[in-house]
Amino acid sequence: MSxxxxxxxxxxxxxxxxxxxxxxxxxxxxxxxxxxxxxxxxPGHPLESSADAGFLRDMSAHHAQAVDMxxxxxxETEEPTLDTVAYDxxxxxxxxxxxxxxxxxxxxxxxxxxxPPMAWMAGHGHGSGGEPPERMPGLATEExxxxxxxxxxxxxxxxxxRLMTEHHLGGVDMAEAAVGLAxxxxxxxxxxxxxxxxxxxxxxxxxxxxxxxxxxxxSY
Numbered sequence: 001m002s003x004x005x006x007x008x009x010x011x012x013x014x015x016x017x018x019x020x021x022x023x024x025x026x027x028x029x030x031x032x033x034x035x036x037x038x039x040x041x042x043p044g045h046p047l048e049s050s051a052d053a054g055f056l057r058d059m060s061a062h063h064a065q066a067v068d069m070x071x072x073x074x075x076e077t078e079e080p081t082l083d084t085v086a087y088d089x090x091x092x093x094x095x096x097x098x099x100x101x102x103x104x105x106x107x108x109x110x111x112x113x114x115x116p117p118m119a120w121m122a123g124h125g126h127g128s129g130g131e132p133p134e135r136m137p138g139l140a141t142e143e144x145x146x147x148x149x150x151x152x153x154x155x156x157x158x159x160x161x162r163l164m165t166e167h168h169l170g171g172v173d174m175a176e177a178a179v180g181l182a183x184x185x186x187x188x189x190x191x192x193x194x195x196x197x198x199x200x201x202x203x204x205x206x207x208x209x210x211x212x213x214x215x216x217x218x219s220y
Contacts, residue, residue: 045106045107045108045109045184046107046109046183046184046187048109048113048114048115049115049120050120050182050183051120051121051177051178051181051182051183052178052182052183052184052187053104053107053109053113053120054113054115054118054119054120054121055120055174055175055177055178055181055182055187055191056100056101056103056104056187057100057104057111057112057113057117058117058118058120058136058174059096059100059171059174059175059178059194060097060100060101060111061117061136062136062138062139062167062170062171062174063093063094063096063097063100063171064097065139065140065145065167066089066093066164066167066168066171067089067090067093067094067097068145069140069145069148069160069163069164069167070086070087070089070090070093070164071086071090072145072148072149072160073086073148073156073157073160074086074087074090076151076152076153076156076157077156077157077160079157081208082157082160082161082208085201085204085205085208086160089164089201092197096190096194099190100190103186103187117136118136120181121174121177121181136170136174137169137170137171137173137174138166138167138168138169138170138171138173139167139170140163140166140167144163147159148160148163154212157208157212158209158212158214161205161208161209161212161214162209162214164201164205165202165205165206165209165216168198168199168201168202168205169202171194171198172194172195172198172199172202175191175192175194175195175198176191176195178191179191179192179195
């Protein structure tokens with residue numbers, strides 16, 4: 001459209017252009033929307049297959065054996081320091097089992113799960129060929145547990161200290177793996193504290209073995 005005025009005909013004013021979003025920009029916006037939707041709608045707790053859940057389940061079972069071992073030696077030993085150590089392990093690890101099972105329940109996860117034990121550690125420097133370890137690190141065999149039940153006196157004390165040292169070393173291994181693999185800060189911090197506490201008890205048990213004339217570096 002034009003109009004007549006002084007000086008002749010003026011050019012028609014162009015209509016404002018619509019802004020067009022290029023295809024790459026539009027695609028980015030779609031991706032951003034999907035990401036935002038996922039972040040808003042994702043579960044607020046670990047998944048069934050997570051390292052967090054696997055660690056809590058397996059460490060609960062690992063702790064349960066430490067409690068059993070400690071109860072056995074508490075019935076046998078008359079040495080006050082060892083009795084105190086065994087009591088502390090029983091009390092602390094039983095309380096930690098309660099915390100770990102409580103977190104699983106809070107997240108709506110079962111106490112046992114469907115994956116094989118230690119599957120959460122597979123392919124991360126543990127096990128071979130991407131497969132989980134055959135046994136939890138440091139876990140005593142049933143034969144070793146029976147030997148501990150039948151041992152007496154200082155023999156029982158030395159056996160307990162050696163088995164529990166191996167048990168703690170395995171627990172430290174699992175906890176260090178959880179520090180690197182777990183996502184929940186509460187689980188990571190819990191595992192870090194476990195590494196520190198169990199390493200301290202390993203050092204203490206080494207001293208107790210030396211006091212009994214046993215080699216702290218010796219294995220079961």
